[in-house]
Amino acid sequence: MYDPRRVEELIARWENGERDAEMRKVRNEVFDVLTLRNIYKLMERRVIGRLLRVISTGKEANVFEAMDPRGNPLAVKLYRVETSEFRHLRKYIEGDPRFGRLRRDRRHLVDLWTRKEFKNLDTAYRHGVSVPVPFAVRGNVLVMELITKDGAPAPLLRSAELEDPEGFAESLLDSAGRLYFGAGLVHADLSEYNILVSDRGPVIIDMGQSVPWDHPLSVEFFRRDMDRLRGILASLGREYSFNELVSILKERGAQWKKM
Numbered sequence: 569m570y571d572p573r574r575v576e577e578l579i580a581r582w583e584n585g586e587r588d589a590e591m592r593k594v595r596n597e598v599f600d601v602l603t604l605r606n607i608y609k610l611m612e613r614r615v616i617g618r619l620l621r622v623i624s625t626g627k628e629a630n631v632f633e634a635m636d637p638r639g640n641p642l643a644v645k646l647y648r649v650e651t652s653e654f655r656h657l658r659k660y661i662e663g664d665p666r667f668g669r670l671r672r673d674r675r676h677l678v679d680l681w682t683r684k685e686f687k688n689l690d691t692a693y694r695h696g697v698s699v700p701v702p703f704a705v706r707g708n709v710l711v712m713e714l715i716t717k718d719g720a721p722a723p724l725l726r727s728a729e730l731e732d733p734e735g736f737a738e739s740l741l742d743s744a745g746r747l748y749f750g751a752g753l754v755h756a757d758l759s760e761y762n763i764l765v766s767d768r769g770p771v772i773i774d775m776g777q778s779v780p781w782d783h784p785l786s787v788e789f790f791r792r793d794m795d796r797l798r799g800i801l802a803s804l805g806r807e808y809s810f811n812e813l814v815s816i817l818k819e820r821g822a823q824w825k826k827m
Contacts, residue, residue: 599646600649600650602649602675602707602708603646603649603707603708603709605707606706606707606708606709607619607644607646607709609706610704610706610709610711613704614636614637615636615703615704615711616634616635616636616637616642616644616711617634617635617636617637617638617639618634618635619632619633619634619644620632620633620634620635621633623643623721624721628647628648628657628681628776629645629646629647629648630645630646630648631643631644631645631646632644632645632646633714633721634711634714641714641716642703642711642712642713642714643700643711643712643713643714643715643721644709644710644711644712645682645685645709645710645711645712646708646709647678647681647682647708647709647710648678648708649674649675649678649708650674657677657681657776657777658677659785660684660756660776660777660778660779660785661677661680661681661684663779663783663784663785664684664779664780664783665780665782665783666684666687666780667680667684675708678708679707679708681776682705682707682708682709682710682776683705684776684778685702685705685710685774685775685776685778686702686704686705686710688753688775688776688778689701689702689712689775690702691751691752691753692746692747692751692753692772692775692778694751695746695747695750695751695824696743696746696750696824697743697746697747697750697751697772698739698742698743698768698769698770698771698772699743699771699772699773699775700712700713700714700715700771700773701713715764715766715771715773716766716767717764717765717766717767718767722764722765722766722767722771723764723765724760724761724762724763724764724765725760725761725763725764725765725770725800726760726761728765730765730804733804733805734804734805735769736765736769736770736804737801737804737805737806739769739770740763740769740770740797740800740801740804741801741816741817741820742820743770743772744758744772744797744817744820745816745817745818745819745820745821745823745824746820746821746824747772748790748793748817748821749817749818749820749821749822749824750821750824752780752781753775753778753779753780753781754778754779754780754781754783754786754789754790754793755772755775755777755778755789755793756777756778756779756789756792756793757774757777757778757793758772758793758796758797759796759800760796760800761774762774763800791810794810794813794814795810797813798810798813801813
C-alpha cells in the first residue's frame with residue numbers, strides 16, 4: 569500500500585542509491601523514480617489517495633486498485649518505461665494527426681502513449697461508449713474509474729460467465745457502434761481480453777492503440793477488429809457477416825449522433 573508519505577520515502581531512498589530487497593520489489597512493480605514522482609504529484613493534487621493492490625499485469629503496464637483521498641475507488645494504470653514492447657507500438661502513434669513527431673527516447677514514447685489512451689478514453693466516454701471514465705494523466709500514470717462486478721474488480725470477458733448473453737451482445741453492439749461511427753475511433757485491438765464484464769454490462773478497455781479514421785492504417789485495424797468482434801458475437805449467439813456487422817454498427821453510431 570502506497571500513501572503520500574510512503575512515496576516520498578521511496579523516492580528519497582531511491583535517490584540515495586538504496587537497492588535492498590524491498591527496493592528491488594518496488595522496481596519489479598514498475599515503480600522507477602520518475603513513476604514514483606508522477607504518483608506523488610497526483611497525490612499532491614488529491615487525485616490519488618492510496619494505491620492498494622495490483623489487479624492486472626500486462627506486457628506494457630500494471631493496473632492497480634486505488635482510492636482517492638475521500639475513499640472512492642480508482643484504477644491506476646502504470647506503464648512501464650523499461651519495456652521493449654513499445655518499439656512495436658510506434659505504428660499506432662505515427663500517422664495519428666492528433667500527435668506530433670515522435671522523439672526516439674523511450675520515456676517520451678511511453679508518456680505520449682499514456683496521454684493517447686487518456687484522450688481516446690475521454691473521446692469515447694463523451695460519445696456514450698461504455699469505457700472507464702478517465703480522471704487524470706501524468707507522465708506514464710493514468711487514473712480512471714475502477715470497473716466492478718459484484719463489488720470486486722470486473723473480470724475479462726475471456727474468463728467470465730454471462731448471466732444474459734443476449735443483453736450483453738446488444739450493449740456491446742451499442743458501444744461498438746458509438747466508438748467506431750460516433751466517436752470516430754478504431755479500437756485497433758478489440759478482443760475478449762479488452763472487454764470487461766461489469767455490473768453495467770460490457771466495458772471496453774485498453775485504448776492506448778486506438779486511432780482516428782484518418783490514421784493511414786485505420787482500415788486495416790478496423791477489419792481486424794471486425795473479425796474479432798464477429799467471433800465474440802458468434803460466441804454470444806449472434807452470427808453476422810462482415811457487411812451485416814458494419815451496417816449495424818453504422819446505424820447505432822448514427823443513432824448516437826441524433827441524440
